[in-house]
Amino acid sequence: MSETRPRRILLGVSGGIAAYKSVELVRRLTERGCDVQVVMTRGATRFVGPLTFQAVSGHPVRQDLWDETEEAGMGHIALARWADLVLIAPTSAHCLARLAHGLADDLLTTLCLATDAPLAIAPAMNPHMWLHPATQANLAVLKSRGVRIWGPAEGPEACGESGPGRLLEPPDLAALVVEARSGHKQPCHLRVLMTAGPTREPLDPVRYLSNRSSGQMGYALAQAFRAEGADVTLISGPTGLPDPSGIRVERVETAQEMHDRVLQSLPGQDIFCAVAAVADFRPAHAATRKLSKDKTPKPLPLEATPDILSAVSSQDPRPFIVGFAAETHDLEAHARAKLAHKKPDLLVANPVGPGQGFESAENEAWVFWPGGDRRIERMPKGPLAEILVGIIRERYEHRGGS
Numbered sequence: 003m004s005e006t007r008p009r010r011i012l013l014g015v016s017g018g019i020a021a022y023k024s025v026e027l028v029r030r031l032t033e034r035g036c037d038v039q040v041v042m043t044r045g046a047t048r049f050v051g052p053l054t055f056q057a058v059s060g061h062p063v064r065q066d067l068w069d070e071t072e073e074a075g076m077g078h079i080a081l082a083r084w085a086d087l088v089l090i091a092p093t094s095a096h097c098l099a100r101l102a103h104g105l106a107d108d109l110l111t112t113l114c115l116a117t118d119a120p121l122a123i124a125p126a127m128n129p130h131m132w133l134h135p136a137t138q139a140n141l142a143v144l145k146s147r148g149v150r151i152w153g154p155a156e157g158p159e160a161c162g163e164s165g166p167g168r169l170l171e172p173p174d175l176a177a178l179v180v181e182a183r184s185g186h187k188q189p190c191h192l193r194v195l196m197t198a199g200p201t202r203e204p205l206d207p208v209r210y211l212s213n214r215s216s217g218q219m220g221y222a223l224a225q226a227f228r229a230e231g232a233d234v235t236l237i238s239g240p241t242g243l244p245d246p247s248g249i250r251v252e253r254v255e256t257a258q259e260m261h262d263r264v265l266q267s268l269p270g271q272d273i274f275c276a277v278a279a280v281a282d283f284r285p286a287h288a289a290t291r292k293l294s295k296d297k298t299p300k301p302l303p304l305e306a307t308p309d310i311l312s313a314v315s316s317q318d319p320r321p322f323i324v325g326f327a328a329e330t331h332d333l334e335a336h337a338r339a340k341l342a343h344k345k346p347d348l349l350v351a352n353p354v355g356p357g358q359g360f361e362s363a364e365n366e367a368w369v370f371w372p373g374g375d376r377r378i379e380r381m382p383k384g385p386l387a388e389i390l391v392g393i394i395r396e397r398y399e400h401r402g403g404s
């Protein structure tokens with residue numbers, strides 16, 4: 003495990019039914035070598051008994067700012083200094099609001115003000131509460147302060163409704179904790195150019211060759227860079243996703259258009275991430291009118307599209323380049339071959355197949371660079387993107403310093 007990973011985790015548990023999942027989270031974190039201390043709000047103790055957390059964490063559970071024994075030695079300050087990372091899971095709507103307003107009316111919120119460790123929250127609440135403008139405004143405040151927002155996931159909830167508001171699963175949260183960089187995040191002043199989504203290569207005005215990319219992975223990466231302060235330009239193929247806020251989005255259709263727009267936007271960029279699933283071939287002739295069955299050439303002549311990643315790699319000077327590779331088999335061999343052939347500085351390979359990689363809200367990744375690699379297990383694309391941004395920034399800084 004890297005020295006930069008947080009080891010001492012202060013887990014805040016606020017009041018919500020998802021608090022029962024935090025017991026498993028403690029177990030997952032301790033299995034991964036983390037030392038976990040738990041602080042519960044009064045509401046949380048209505049759902050899970052402190053003894054349960056004490057048993058799984060191996061530490062007494064703190065609940066009360068006015069604990070005379072603990073506070074004889076300013077226990078809350080000691081706890082705030084002890085933590086490498088503070089994670090609140092689940093974070094209820096009420097807890098989220100108190101954090102946004104800087105309240106310090108119980109032990110957990112006081113600790114959050116007193117610590118200089120990074121703070122991550124894993125929200126869990128009813129979908130209407132999550133989508134309420136008050137909650138979203140509080141969330142925006144926390145994001146602007148650099149608080150890491152892990153989740154929520156979408157799906158059926160204990161209240162019987164379905165939508166955004168589920169706590170991320172304990173293995174996903176444990177992976178985020180282990181992968182997250184400890185210490186302060188320096189604001190990112192980088193200029194990042196990114197491609198995302200599929201391309202469409204027309205055969206005639208109504209038919210095209212394309213692939214299953216939904217754009218979710220590229221948009222998540224663009225948002226994760228933006229959240230760290232980067233100036234992001236996203237050249238997107240056709241997707242059903244809305245333009246992410248704070249990001250310059252340019253929509254294109256074909257590989258040629260994506261290629262041309264990338265090269266136009268390239269000067270001054272620090273990082274280029276090629277997340278798009280660019281079609282490798284296009285019909286050699288695109289008819290201007292719909293082809294009838296008997297007029298469609300068989301077999302269909304194809305020609306190669308321009309390779310955008312290789313075109314950027316051959317520029318001088320060139321930005322730091324991140325390639326992606328979607329593989330159905332022999333992932334490592336194919337990824338290493340693409341690293342050598344297309345010459346990105348870092349390559350993110352992901353397995354794709356039914357329900358995996360493409361068109362899915364989740365992904366897993368194996369990251370390669372000359373002389374190293376790192377595996378990231380399957381999780382939602384948002385948190386995965388945060389981890390990737392951490393790795394990309396580390397490798398970028400390493401390149402700058404070497």
Ligand code: PMT
Nearest residue numbers: 215216217218219276279280309310311326327328360361
């Ligand atoms: O969009 P989602 O549904 O969220 O799915 C995400 C994803 C699976 C599409 C994404 O994570 C991913 O793997 N993107 C790259 C897919 C791909 O095209 O891989 P490839 O092995 O064919 O290409 C390798 C690299 O070359 C990629 O960085 C690609 O952008 C680039 N390339 C490929 C062809 C081409 N003509 N020009 C390119 O720049």
